[in-house]
Amino acid sequence: MKIEAVDFFYLSMPQVTTEADGSQDALVVRVAGGGHVGWGECEAAPLPSIAAFVCPMSHGVCRPVADSVLGQRLEGPDDIARMAALVEYDSMDLLQAAHTFSGVEMAMWDLLGRARGEPVWKLLGYAASHAKTPYASQLFGDTPQETLELGRKARAKGFRAVKYGWGPIGRGAPEADADHFAAAREGIGEDGILLVDVGQIFGEDVERAALRLPALEKARATWLEEPFHASALEAYGALAARSRTVKMAGGEGAHNTFMARHLIDYGKVGYIQIDCGRIGGIGPAKKVADYAAPRGVTYVNHTFTSHLALSASLQPYAGLEGHRICEYPVAPKSLAVDLTATHLTPDANGEVRAPDAPGLAVEVSPEALRRYRVDVEIRVGGRTLYRTPEA
Amino acid sequence: MKIEAVDFFYLSMPQVTTEADGSQDALVVRVAGGGHVGWGECEAAPLPSIAAFVCPMSHGVCRPVADSVLGQRLEGPDDIARMAALVEYDSMDLLQAAHTFSGVEMAMWDLLGRARGEPVWKLLGYAASHAKTPYASQLFGDTPQETLELGRKARAKGFRAVKYGWGPIGRGAPEADADHFAAAREGIGEDGILLVDVGQIFGEDVERAALRLPALEKARATWLEEPFHASALEAYGALAARSRTVKMAGGEGAHNTFMARHLIDYGKVGYIQIDCGRIGGIGPAKKVADYAAPRGVTYVNHTFTSHLALSASLQPYAGLEGHRICEYPVAPKSLAVDLTATHLTPDANGEVRAPDAPGLAVEVSPEALRRYRVDVEIRVGGRTLYRTPEA
Numbered sequence A, B: 001m002k003i004e005a006v007d008f009f010y011l012s013m014p015q016v017t018t019e020a021d022g023s024q025d026a027l028v029v030r031v032a033g034g035g036h037v038g039w040g041e042c043e044a045a046p047l048p049s050i051a052a053f054v055c056p057m058s059h060g061v062c063r064p065v066a067d068s069v070l071g072q073r074l075e076g077p078d079d080i081a082r083m084a085a086l087v088e089y090d091s092m093d094l095l096q097a098a099h100t101f102s103g104v105e106m107a108m109w110d111l112l113g114r115a116r117g118e119p120v121w122k123l124l125g126y127a128a129s130h131a132k133t134p135y136a137s138q139l140f141g142d143t144p145q146e147t148l149e150l151g152r153k154a155r156a157k158g159f160r161a162v163k164y165g166w167g168p169i170g171r172g173a174p175e176a177d178a179d180h181f182a183a184a185r186e187g188i189g190e191d192g193i194l195l196v197d198v199g200q201i202f203g204e205d206v207e208r209a210a211l212r213l214p215a216l217e218k219a220r221a222t223w224l225e226e227p228f229h230a231s232a233l234e235a236y237g238a239l240a241a242r243s244r245t246v247k248m249a250g251g252e253g254a255h256n257t258f259m260a261r262h263l264i265d266y267g268k269v270g271y272i273q274i275d276c277g278r279i280g281g282i283g284p285a286k287k288v289a290d291y292a293a294p295r296g297v298t299y300v301n302h303t304f305t306s307h308l309a310l311s312a313s314l315q316p317y318a319g320l321e322g323h324r325i326c327e328y329p330v331a332p333k334s335l336a337v338d339l340t341a342t343h344l345t346p347d348a349n350g351e352v353r354a355p356d357a358p359g360l361a362v363e364v365s366p367e368a369l370r371r372y373r374v375d376v377e378i379r380v381g382g383r384t385l386y387r388t389p390e391a
Helices: A046-054 A077-090 A097-116 A144-156 A174-188 A206-210 A213-218 A233-242 A257-265 A282-295 A307-317 A334-338 A366-371 B046-054 B077-090 B097-116 B144-156 B174-188 B206-210 B213-218 B233-242 B257-265 B282-295 B307-317 B334-338 B366-371
Strands: A005-012 A025-033 A036-042 A133-139 A161-165 A193-197 A221-225 A247-250 A271-274 A298-301 A325-329 A376-380 A383-387 B005-012 B025-033 B036-042 B133-139 B161-165 B193-197 B221-225 B247-250 B271-274 B298-301 B325-329 B376-380 B383-387
Touching (some): A005 A046, A005 A097, A005 A366, A025 A097, A025 A334, A036 A307, A046 A097, A046 A376, A046 B046, A077 A097, A097 A282, A097 A307, A133 A144, A133 A193, A161 A174, A174 A193, A174 A213, A206 A233, A213 A221, A221 A271, A233 A247, A233 A257, A257 A271, A257 A282, A271 A282, A282 A298, A282 A307, A298 A307, A298 A325, A307 A325, A334 A366, B005 B097, B025 B046, B025 B334, B036 B097, B046 B097, B046 B376, B046 B383, B077 B097, B077 B282, B097 B307, B133 B144, B133 B193, B144 B174, B174 B193, B174 B213, B206 B233, B213 B221, B233 B247, B233 B257, B257 B271, B282 B298, B298 B325, B307 B325, B334 B366
Parallel strands (some): A133 A161, A133 A325, A193 A221, A221 A247, A247 A271, B133 B161, B133 B325, B161 B193, B193 B221, B221 B247, B247 B271
Antiparallel strands (some): A005 A025, A025 A036, A376 A383, A376 B376, B376 B383
């Protein structure tokens, strides 16, 4: 078959706030070919990502993503890799291209899986889809007491693992942060898996980050996520060397496989967290999993939006039985919930897994595409390059 | 003063082809404040870059670039750095942001320099603007004979240094490439400085690149530029270790200072090439120069467009006397020539330097802004977020 159409849907909550919650808007991609349809989601700013698909060519290696996709043959995984290589080379000077292509690539896997009647993880070469332990991904409370209660609530919902992120951490004294870490441990209980995400708050300041290590170790945090700028490899490596029990985690900012490899090789992370909606889709994410596993680094998905994104993000490491932790958006905005008719709810053991059904096996709700749609029109040189399509 | 207005002008040649010539379109930025105006240029895809300035916020760290710029105080270089840090953090999930901000940042330096009556290189802390040896930057010929003649022509125009790029190199047999390298040396003469740019053609395949080393050494090439993907640090380092006389050069793809530092530290480049229109502007480029110089790595500008971009690109290393090589667009499209009323022509010694006059000291032609303008309108949710402004 050939790629006949690629449609982008920009969706948004009525109000978008400055909180670090990526589920407030969405860019959903529909790819059609050979009588089939596949769906994907960019974890990216919608308007610039649409623009990177439809923009006029600037020169030979600054072409719109559309040029590497529309009309292309899609018969198997190699075709997806071929298109990815085209985008990488022909759009090398278009920075946003990786984010745009991520959702398109995801949708191509979905389409291919549906056409073949196979789950994506099988197309990736895995024999089984193993159970993952979902962690409740939530923000720190404003006070230690709130942090404690958030932990109790997550446990009450059945989550054995809880990640706290952002909030006040790194903005005040180390002692204040220590109170939050202790409250988090108390909230999730002695046997809970505690994960901490500080959202690049320390820039590349190793000393400021290191001041938080003793309290993190005392609270038995499994990992410290994104202490630094996504590319501050030396800072990651230096902090990893000073930590006794807490591993470094990072990688969500990777927009190509090189960045993830460098976090492993130079940043010495113990957990590599990949967002399929940013790194270029499922194919490059699988490459990172292949690179991480033999090096003793654990692959983890990064997912803060819909269950379409969640299913996609589970595929690259579905077959890695020992890589069990899985980010699970515990309190996304209604947009992210309503977007899909299918939801990957934890089973009786509290575990989730990539579905054993064709493609990504998540149905997108046409009603949600209409309800949350943001109308966009882009006109360049008298021509309409983009207008929100019909759902 | 405060940043009162930021305007983007998308310009284009009537026809844009697939050749690797970045001067076929342009994104020019005008920043106004305190009764002054400054100009900059993004070396980036215009439409996605405009979109990254005006797009609605997605969440707290995926904000449009405008949010970190409009209404901000601009009294000195520290304010520019402060806004750069705001963009880096608040737009960390907006991939295109660095390309967008690059032109804005450049225009802020121009504005500040004009307001203070000082050249930008003085604001950067340099005491003098030293002469640079411009190299003619051109593509390889289709045949070795064409390559030879292109070299003779460049020498006849007064260029002692010539860079050949892209074209057939790496697409056929190593022997065919060797013929081009030998022809290039013959064309520019025994005393010419020969530079070779292969535009990432080898991906991360060190062996294929290494097959070209003997002929490059025989032709006495000073550097081999971008043999690999911009982030293929290991491949750069491996090829550098196998080369006896030819240094590696790269860095034009860097969209933050980390990427440039990693090319130096892990990629072992001998020349670090920075495009101020991509790395975030003049400030981060100066940081790269500060990092490179004490490590024995030579800073070189990357410039393939207008003399506005050329002046900006000379500022970060204007004061580094020993860093002499300078990319000089020898045959840009008429758009890039017409864009500025001022041109930095080589002096009697065939050398250029950052002008000793306020700001970037390059006047933009309002007539060119009108003649090459591409009308753009972006509407989101019923509101016009962008419409091409008056020149």
